Amino acid sequence: MMAMTGQVAEAPDVAAERADLLTVGVEEEFLLVDPHTGAAVPAVDLVMEQVPAELRGQVEREFQTSQIEIGSPPGLELSSIRHSLGVLRTALADAAERAGVRLLAIGTGPVDGPVPPVVDKPRFDRMIERFRLLVPGPGNNGMHVHVGVPDPETGVQVLNHVRPWLPVLHAVTTNSPFSAGEDTGYASWRSVEWERWPSVAPTPFLESHEHYERLIRQLIASGVMLDEGMLYWYARLSAKYPTVEIRIGDVCPSVDDAVLVAALVRGMVATAMDDITAGRPRLRTDHHLLVAAHWRAAHDGLEGNGVDLNDGELRPAWDLLDQLVERLSPALERHGDLAAVTDLLGELRRHGTGAARQRAVFARTGSLVDVVADVARQTRG
Secondary structure, three states: OOOOOOOOOOOHHHHHHHOOOOOEEEEEEEEEEOOOOOOEOOOHHHHHHHOOHHHHHHEEEOOEOOEEEEEOOOEOOHHHHHHHHHHHHHHHHHHHHHOOOEEEOOOEOOOOOOOOOEOOOHHHHHHHHHHHHHOOOOOEOEEEEEEEOOOHHHHHHHHHHHHHHHHHHHHHOOOEOEEOOEEOOOOEHHHHHHOOOOOOEOOOOOOOHHHHHHHHHHHHHHOOOOOHHHOOEOEEEOOOOOEEEEEEEEOOOOHHHHHHHHHHHHHHHHHHHHHHHHOOOOOOOOHHHHHHHHHHHHHHOOOOEEEEOOOOEEEEHHHHHHHHHHHHHHHHHHOOOHHHHHHHHHHHHHHOOHHHHHHHHHHHHOOHHHHHHHHHHHHHO
């Protein structure tokens, strides 16, 4: 996915009005499953053959042969992100059906089955050679949101400011309660599986861009990473684009959910940049309390409690989300996103997170095959 900063080539008067707006782009990973059993299948090559030629530049293989990834072009308007994701999801769902499988926007596979092999790629071979049995089950599917920033130094300061807000976003995106045929007790089992990798962690406090680069060099030298691409912090600077990349969430079940998360992430980054410009300090957050807040978010989603990082106390997760949206409202309004976010939050409140929706289907039918069918319906939209 090609992402860019908030600057766009327009007439001078329009450009002046929009110079403080930030681009946003989305990457989504999906699971490929047997349409009858719901078990993950190694079908990525078959599906890639069925993707329309004009969209292949926005579709890629992921780590395992049961996964496939899309990337939206960056844009200023949420409507363009919605359109891109809708087109790509529909085309990929059609391609999967032509290949005899089903496309799921789900954090990890709910149904037990053999672990599909890793994609045949030299870098992935080296990862398996070094890290051995860390491959996370049938496929670990996340959502990555890129927001344009003017320079790496600003990006590092943005990472410092958004750290305490990410557990709330983590709760919003929970979409993997089932694994190996059972309810795991977590809203995001993907998060638990993902943390097997040694470089997965909340982003640390960073003194500067030089500090950021030095940490990367040290982590590679330690052996926990092969390269910068394995910097699996919940937020990082993109190694390819001039963006901050937020990568904490499960892939969202529907386009509406993905658009909401993209808007919230852009609001976080824009608010952080406003705070930096105004000299407002970041919230100083203890690392272990931040780890606890992320664990709670993965466990409860929005349907339970979250950790208020202002005082370390438990609060209803929805209260924390409402507080965050209020905090982000000026940036959301500046980008023209506030009305859409308000509407989409209303839908999320009515229907629950992806995890809650999956559990609701299972409670009605007692069948994970029915859960898979419902996720496939939401995925296509």
